[in-house]
Amino acid sequence: MPYNISIKKTEKSKVEALDFNNIPLGTTFTDHMFICDYNNGQWQNPRIEPLKAIPTHPAAMALHYGQAIFEGMKATVNANGTPMLFRADKNATRLNFSADRMGMPHVPEALFVAGLKQLVALDKAWIPPQDGSALYLRPFMYADEAFIGMRAATSYKFIIIASPAGPFFSKRINLWAEKKFVRAVDGGTGEAKAAGNYAAAIRPTELAKQKGYDQVLWLDAAEHEYIQEVGTMNIFFKIDGKFITPRRDGAILDGITRMSVMDVLKDKGFEVIERPITLSEIREASEKGTLEEAFGTGTAVGIAYIQSIGTDQGDIHVSDESPVGLEVNNTLNAIKTGQVEDKFNWMLSVE
Numbered sequence: 001m002p003y004n005i006s007i008k009k010t011e012k013s014k015v016e017a018l019d020f021n022n023i024p025l026g027t028t029f030t031d032h033m034f035i036c037d038y039n040n041g042q043w044q045n046p047r048i049e050p051l052k053a054i055p056t057h058p059a060a061m062a063l064h065y066g067q068a069i070f071e072g073m074k075a076t077v078n079a080n081g082t083p084m085l086f087r088a089d090k091n092a093t094r095l096n097f098s099a100d101r102m103g104m105p106h107v108p109e110a111l112f113v114a115g116l117k118q119l120v121a122l123d124k125a126w127i128p129p130q131d132g133s134a135l136y137l138r139p140f141m142y143a144d145e146a147f148i149g150m151r152a153a154t155s156y157k158f159i160i161i162a163s164p165a166g167p168f169f170s171k172r173i174n175l176w177a178e179k180k181f182v183r184a185v186d187g188g189t190g191e192a193k194a195a196g197n198y199a200a201a202i203r204p205t206e207l208a209k210q211k212g213y214d215q216v217l218w219l220d221a222a223e224h225e226y227i228q229e230v231g232t233m234n235i236f237f238k239i240d241g242k243f244i245t246p247r248r249d250g251a252i253l254d255g256i257t258r259m260s261v262m263d264v265l266k267d268k269g270f271e272v273i274e275r276p277i278t279l280s281e282i283r284e285a286s287e288k289g290t291l292e293e294a295f296g297t298g299t300a301v302g303i304a305y306i307q308s309i310g311t312d313q314g315d316i317h318v319s320d321e322s323p324v325g326l327e328v329n330n331t332l333n334a335i336k337t338g339q340v341e342d343k344f345n346w347m348l349s350v351e
Ligand SMILES: *Cc1c(COP(=O)(O)O)cnc(C)c1O
Pocket: 072, 193, 229, 231, 232, 233, 234, 253, 254, 255, 256, 257, 258, 297, 298, 299, 300
């Protein structure tokens, strides 16, 4: 390991206070964080410290100009209690893809993985052991230079925090096909995991929830007809026995769950096609009875089963059950906890 990560441990772990059978979502954090500073063109002083608030200059550029990107990934434990990371190399690659788009420096993959491994090893007691549970890891980078003016910042922080997450019981979700607001445009930042994409999605999501839907179905910006994503997930449809998912068009996030689900589906013998998909095509398939199931895919939730899609021309019924989605979700969870062979070579163990 070329990186010398200094470690300052907490005096007293807070893990005893956590009820692993009842983990509040997104509000519990482990004892430590990984942190590293970018100055003078270099990542410096990689360290693990007790988790705490970080002083921020009011002119920190991330607050004004939005140079802020993140990743989301999970650590699980196998039956021997060894922590494992799911496809960490892909998150490193994507973080740097996002960094390029936002004019930010790369984090070397070796540093990214070393920081993750050290943090997970140190906070191993926080990984919930139950099936479908995991330690959610949030690596992120933001511009912390104090400067007023429009250019790339010269100083950044790269931080990893961790939050235990209980099994996610996904109730079937109803989507709202959004035709007024868009999440991303070709040539924009939709392919980057940039904080600002989320900012733009918050209000439309609130409005969809006020109408009684769970998530927004995002459509393309030009015609409001091509399906892109659902909430913060990629989307798959099963029509006439075959799976289809929107082809990456420059505005769709390249989900790691998406790519993994494609592999698992193909391995189970399904045909998976990446191509443009229109809302009218989905409506017709539903009316003809060939729309068999649909689901969203993402790290946080795994697989979210879709019940219906609300549109300004009435609801489209998708399906009342998602047998293949459920099977794929179970397979992914079994790979993550070492219950089935990791034949795709996705897991990285943290010794
Ligand atoms: C993170 C994210 C996804 C899912 O990506 P995973 O790597 O599968 O977690 C999908 N869409 C958006 C907009 C996202 O931010």
